[in-house]
Amino acid sequence: MKNLLADKSSGEDIIVKVKDVTIGGGNLTFISGPCAVENLDTLMAIGEGLKAQGVHMxxxxxxxxxxxxxxFQGLGIEGLKILKAVGEKYNMPVVSEVMDASQIEEALKYVDMIQVGSRNMYNYTFLKELGKLQVPVLLKRGMSATLSEWIYAAEYILKEGNMNVVMCERGIRTFETITRNTLDLNAVAMIKEHYRLPVLVDPSHGTGRRELVKPMSIAGVSAGADGVILESHITPDNSVSDARQTINIKAVGEIMEQCKIVRSVL
Amino acid sequence: MKNLLADKSSGEDIIVKVKDVTIGGGNLTFISGPCAVENLDTLMAIGEGLKAQGVHMxxxxxxxxxxxxxxFQGLGIEGLKILKAVGEKYNMPVVSEVMDASQIEEALKYVDMIQVGSRNMYNYTFLKELGKLQVPVLLKRGMSATLSEWIYAAEYILKEGNMNVVMCERGIRTFETITRNTLDLNAVAMIKEHYRLPVLVDPSHGTGRRELVKPMSIAGVSAGADGVILESHITPDNSVSDARQTINIKAVGEIMEQCKIVRSVL
Amino acid sequence: MKNLLADKSSGEDIIVKVKDVTIGGGNLTFISGPCAVENLDTLMAIGEGLKAQGVHMxxxxxxxxxxxxxxFQGLGIEGLKILKAVGEKYNMPVVSEVMDASQIEEALKYVDMIQVGSRNMYNYTFLKELGKLQVPVLLKRGMSATLSEWIYAAEYILKEGNMNVVMCERGIRTFETITRNTLDLNAVAMIKEHYRLPVLVDPSHGTGRRELVKPMSIAGVSAGADGVILESHITPDNSVSDARQTINIKAVGEIMEQCKIVRSVL
Amino acid sequence: MKNLLADKSSGEDIIVKVKDVTIGGGNLTFISGPCAVENLDTLMAIGEGLKAQGVHMxxxxxxxxxxxxxxFQGLGIEGLKILKAVGEKYNMPVVSEVMDASQIEEALKYVDMIQVGSRNMYNYTFLKELGKLQVPVLLKRGMSATLSEWIYAAEYILKEGNMNVVMCERGIRTFETITRNTLDLNAVAMIKEHYRLPVLVDPSHGTGRRELVKPMSIAGVSAGADGVILESHITPDNSVSDARQTINIKAVGEIMEQCKIVRSVL
Known part of the structure; x- marks a missing residue:
């Protein structure tokens, strides 16, 4: 893993701008929203709440x-339109998952940042296509990807010329069954020590348990994360998916508060 | 996992025809060749040798x-052309990996069966596209996919109408480092007990060690596998990739012999 | 891992005698019985049935x-007494787990072979004590032990002078949840290629599913195993523990038959 | 896992006193020292340095x-004598690993707290013996133990009457190879949410990389840990074992400082 564009030795730490939000460079960025876009009214209410808490995206x-x-496979383009409407209303850039190179062009009409999901981290055709654009990319770690494979996945994008890559640790697959995944903060610390990419943590998918989202968010920031992705809903128990790990809007604000305090003293 | 098209209870065991080769239905099918297509002359020599041993594809x-x-990212379409030439010369259907929905149409000019590699098992857009065709699909297990996820991946194809799906166990990721992967024959036995899909084993990738290919091939057939994929080369140590797990043509013949004997007595 | 007593290069393949039963040296040994000793009458009935099938121990x-x-923590010494009574009645050597160095002396009054269970594979004090005796030891693999660690555990015994060590693969811990463990036949093949220790497989614990015991027994023998351990009961559904993986006496006989056929042709 | 003595619902959070050091109850406890006791002079120098930094044990x-x-199997009792001498000189309680029930009595002449190592977490005979005493126990997590198994291991001690149990997360075994283990802070957060046992983190063994010890210590405290165990040496590169993960005395002080700051604001 020598001489990669992702290596610290290859240049300054990478800072990614998503409209007026900056990820990396000492900023602490919060991204939140529901697992799945359900309908306009619900997302508007969620967006209003998150904006009030100071969520960035x-x-x-x-x-x-x-x-x-x-x-349920999601609302597709209809869902992206709803996201865009809410994002514009509350002046928050939007990020959403795209599953395939063929969806990029259409998706870019609606989203400000493209998420490569855990299942697609090894989809090199997709990564190369994203590398040819200048769109910000949120690259989730494959559910059993080694750190090295994950960094190389980023390198597939960087190599093509797109330096707007943000890593996201979302939990790895282990023998443990009491948590949905095992959020791996070692990988976060490794990236901050050895690579120049910003990295976020997703403790919602990473643990799959609502009560762990707060401590693992704070721990993630302490390990060096540049921000946190929080699955949230106005009525978490009514989420169409992943209800068990979804928190309410107020909890988002409390977690942000604690994370900011920790960041400020480190 | 109830009421899937893949379930034994949903119908007869699935038999997949690739030109005049039949996979499943009591047949024992052998597929062999190099990790990567290198050039026409080498592949012709490999093809000649494999044909003489009775390899089917x-x-x-x-x-x-x-x-x-x-x-090295492979020869691309040029490689598929070489494969097709050798397949036609020795009357063996060819199978090769395609990485993305966008490559299917072009690839089908050259290959008789499309391999979905381990890294793409969760690429549902790709799987759905393959489901809309009638092309035989070799669906490798994701390197950390549960049996349930793997079966559901097959279901993505079956559901669209393409019943020509062959599973391939190629080793899972565990804590063990002395083998490249851990070939999981439990999954093979589970499929034969509970599902109606044919399943092959790939002990070359599955173990990553040349000396284990023979015992694990025989063990795979004993666990119920419908065939074996063997990485082979006329001069294994000169393979451009995966030399450590590649065997020579004569070894392919010996393994086939043993597998057939075991199958005949079970 | 050079220059170990366990290495093939260090001498002839090790053959272990347990009274008049020989493990290794080309023999195919079958060991069977219930997960837990329940009472004398039940075990006598099981013993009678197993003896009739030709089970060795x-x-x-x-x-x-x-x-x-x-x-339930087991009957303790009372259970060992029952085992001994049944073993003597039907002329079958008995093997049972001992958990600690402090139990060895007492246990040796009743058992012919001591099992080191998966949880105790790293209990080096225990292993060293067993090394000072000449008692046959059945060394189960730790549930997440690498092959290397397992071989070194055997070496702890061999080094002290006791060469009567039989390895037993009993399934490793992976991300897969549909089977209780993942029986790792790669490790069996590795041992037969590189080490001189006999090795058995335990497909009952290794898979945790009754319907997989037969195919995985045969696969184990095909991978090179010197024998099979089968959890059995006269009325499997009434087992006090591990009922889900326990088979009946008739099934034991059928599996033995198939394993012997496969062994005879390989 | 209902109605365990370890459950939060079973009573007040457990606080463990080791001489005049208190673990749990809101305290932040630091334990440090070398991987192996090497000789009296070296350990005296280490002890002097650690005391000056405010290390507790x-x-x-x-x-x-x-x-x-x-x-190298360690100095045995000779090593414990050295530990005791240094502990007395600098007024720091000492903790050291005991491998077996048979060593407890002798070890208690020298140590103030007994460590059950990762390899012995399933050694139930040992745990039961420790339960019959009132000695403080540091119970390391088995390298592939689920949280549930680890809690039950503690319960083996609690059930016998010894409530002086401190858990220690030391990294689990995963597919990742770039770190020695994967320090699992999810388990730490789970314990603080659901159980009443104090829990420490060991980022030295947990990551196996010197540069990760600081961020993972802070992250551990943020996840709720009651303290940190740090492998240290006056000249880390000269450690007889585990040099790669050992830090110097000054680094111990810096990490303590950061951990205390984070704890004070949470």
């Missing part, structure tokens, strides 16, 4: 890669 | 999903 | 290492 | 459970 799934083909 | 990588963007 | 847990301190 | 291995029987 809004997220929500429109193209949902689901294990079963019989499960 | 030839394989070789043209689009190579490599961890590092700086590694 | 009887097993049964008396000291049960249970995850919860509130679960 | 000193640690050092005397009985070393090593993977290979041919590796």
């Amino acid at each position: 809004i997220r929500g799934g429109a193209f949902k890669p689901r294990t079963s083909p019989y499960d | 030839i394989r070789g990588g043209a689009f190579k999903p490599r961890t590092s963007p700086y590694d | 009887i097993r049964g847990g008396a000291f049960k290492p249970r995850t919860s301190p509130y679960d | 000193i640690r050092g291995g005397a009985f070393k459970p090593r993977t290979s029987p041919y590796d």
Whole structure:
């Protein structure tokens, strides 16, 4: 892993601008929203709440890669339109998952940052296409990807000329079953020590348990993360998916507060 | 996992025809060839050797999903042309990996069966596109996919109408480092007990060690596998990739012999 | 891992005698019995059945290492006495788990072979004590032990002078949840290629699913195993523990038949 | 996992006193020292340095459970005597690993707290013996133990009447190879949410990389840990074992400083 564009030795730390939000460079960025975009009214209410808490960007799934083909697959483009409407209303850039190179062009009409999901981290055709654009990319770690594979996935994008890559640790697959995944903060610390990419943590998917989101958010920031992605909803128990790990708007604000305090003293 | 098209209870066991080769239905199918297509002369020599041993189909990588963007990425379409030439010369259907929905149409001019590699098992856009065709698909297990996720990946294809799906166990990621992967024969036995899909084993990638290919091939057939994929080369140590797990043509014949004997007595 | 007593290069393959039963040296040995010794009558009935099938040795847990301190911990010495009575009645050597160096002396009054369970593979004090005796030892692999660690555990015994060590692969811990463990036949093949220790497989614990015991037994023998340990009961559904993976006496006979056929042709 | 003595619902949070050091109850406890006790002079120098930094307890291995029987196995009782001498000189309680029930009595002449190492977490005979005493126990997590198994291991001690149990997360075994283990802070947060046991983190073994010890210590405290165990040496590169993860005395002080600041604001 020598001489990669991602290496600290290859240049200054990478700072990614998503409209007027800056990720990296000492900033602490918060992205929040529901697992899946459900409808305009609900997302508007969520957006209003998150904006009031000072959240920087809004997220929500429109193209949902689901294990079963019989499960809800998301609203697709319709979902992206809703996201864009809410993002514009509350002046928050939006990020959403795109599953394939073929969806990039259409998606870019609506989103400000493209998320490469855990299942697509090894989709090198997709990564190369993203590398040819200047769109900010949120690159989630594959659920069993080594740090080295994850960095190389980023390198696929950087190598093509797009330096706007933000890493996101979202939990790895281990033998443990009491948490949905095992949020791996070692990887976060490794990136901050050895690479120049910004990195966020996603303790919602990373643990799959609501009560762990707060301590693991703070721990993530302490390990060096440049921000946190929080799955939230106005009525978490009514989420169409991932209810068990979703927190309410007020909890988002409390977590942000604690994270900022910790960041300020470190 | 109830009421899937893949379930044994949903119908007869699935038999997949690739030109005049039949996979499943009590047949024992052998597929062999180099990790990567290197050039016409080498592949012709390999093809000649494999045909003489009675191998049914030839394989070789043209689009190579490599961890590092700086590694050899395969010959691409040029590689598929070479495969087709050798397949036609020795009357063996060819299978090769395609990495993305966008490559399917072009690839189908040259290959008889499309391999979905381990890194793309969760690429649902790709799987859905393959479901809309009638092309035989070799669906490798994701390197950390649960059996349930793997079956659901097949279901993405079946659901769209393409019943020509062959599973391939190629080793899972565990804590063990002495083998490249851990070939999981439990999953093979589970499929034969509970699902109606044919399943092959790939002990070359599955173990990453040449000396284990023979015992694990025989063990795979004993666990119920419908065939074996063997990475082979006329001069294994000269393979451009994966030399450590590649065997020579004579070894392919010996392994086939043993597998057939075991199958005949079970 | 050079220059170990366990290495093939250090001498002839090790053959272990347990009374008149020989493990290794080309023999195919079958050990069977219930997960836990329950009472004399039940074990006598099991022993009678197993003897009639040609099983070589009887097993049964008396000291049960249970995850919860509130679960049934086994009958202890009373259980060993029952085992000995049944073993003598049907002329089958008995093997049972001992959990600690302090139990060895007492246990040796009743058992012919001491099992080191998965949880105790790293208990080096225990291993060293076993090394000072000439008792046959059945060394189960730790649930997440690398092959290297497992071989070194055997070496702890060999180094002290006791060469009567039989390895037993019993499934490793992976991300997969549909099977209780993942029986790792790669490790079996590795041992037969590189080490001179006999090795058995335990597909009952290794898979935790009754329907997988037969295919994985045959696969284990095909991978090179010197024998199989089968959890059995006269009425499997009434087992006090591990009922889900326990088979009946008739099934034991059928599996033995298939394993012997495969062994005879390889 | 209902109605355990370890459950929060079973009573007040457990506070463990080791001489005049208190673990739990809102305290932040630091334990440090070398991987292995080497000789009196070196440990005296380390002890002097650690005391000056405000470290509460000193640690050092005397009985070393090593993977290979041919590796250095520690100084044994001689090592414990050195530990005791240093602990008395600098008024720091000492903790050291004991490998087996048979060593407890002798060890208690020298140590103030007994460490159950990762390899012995499932050694239930040992745990039960510790439960019959009132000695403080540092219970390291098994390298692949689920949280549930680890809690039950503690319960083995609690159930016998010894409530002086301190948990220690020391990294789990995953597919990742760039770190020695994966320090699992999710488990720390889970314990603080659901159980009444104090829990420490060991980022030295947990990551195996010197540069990660500081960020993961702070992250551990942020996740709720009651203290940190730091492997240290006056000349880390000269450690007889684990040099790669050992830090110097000054670094211990810096990490303590940062941890205390974070704790004070949370």
